[in-house]
Amino acid sequence: MSDLTPKHQDGEALEPIDKDKLSELAQKNIDNPEGGRKKIRTHTEADGHFRNYTKVRDLDPVLVSEPYPLLGDNTAPNPTEIAQAGLAACISVGIQAIATHRGVELTKIDIDIESDIDISPTWGVGDIEGEKRPGVSDVRVTVDLDGDADRETLQKIVDDAVEWSPVVNTYTRPANLTAELA
Template sequence: MSNNLNGIDVAALQQFAQSVTESPAVGEARFNVKTKWEHQTRTVATVNHYSLGGENYQRHFEIAADEPEQLLGANSAPNPQELLMAALNACLSVGYVANAAAMGIKVNSLEIEADGKLDLRGFLGLNESVNPGYDEVSYTVRIDTDAPKERVEELHKVVTKTSVNLANFSKAIRMIPTLEVRNS
């Protein structure tokens, strides 16, 4: 098997997994995003760092969000729901290509499409019995590979079992809010 499959360094992946097996603290990751409101419904989130195994790593990315005009925005960026689904799709994609590489499966192409319906009566506070979030999100994985169908089904099971964002979507996360009020 090649040391690099689907753009993944298989030996490095195996070595990292082994180091986490030997010392679970090596696999502890913490991510942080700071979001500032700009105007109307537009925000810009900034990613400056993350930590892995107790070590901090600097990086810099900005992610804009806005609502479409029909939802009182300027339509200058994807809205938070689209970014949420994009995060799900991106996480699943990483899971497919990395696990496929570890399993010796070459991926020729991969596309993931997520879809969900919201009832905005919940968000607008018009009906307390209406969930402001999704009751259901569906996603379709389109993968092109020469691997036998049974191996691809095995890959699919591994990804659905281990995807961080799929777990975040499908299980409740304990949220710990803090409100800081400044008077100008």
């Protein structure tokens, strides 16, 4: 058992999602595609020293900060790390949903992500000459997946989860973003 996942014992099936409710949700969105379009709202407030608290739904605030080398207090993941955690979690959710839909029982989903980032522009006050691209440029995802299916089936589940992940698509397809002063 991992300290990271205390509710899961190695080799045991992951706690399943409700297959019938998954089918109902899928059918509801097939029948009414507009109903599947949602708004996601968050609210972030700065607390100084690069600490930011973000409120999501009615959950406890999420702390986001920077490590010491980036002038933060190293009290929480930085924004890029949070985005990467969201990417991994989104792929994991997709894997579990697709496996459930296809009748595959999974015993393990472990995802490691490594990405390359150029921080030399330093939030627009550093090296901003030339073709600098702030942010992540290359992302490498490794999925360790076990279940009651052969390797080819598991690979297809991973491939499909990546293809249909909203967060993967946010990374790989430009979103329309606007910003305005309130």
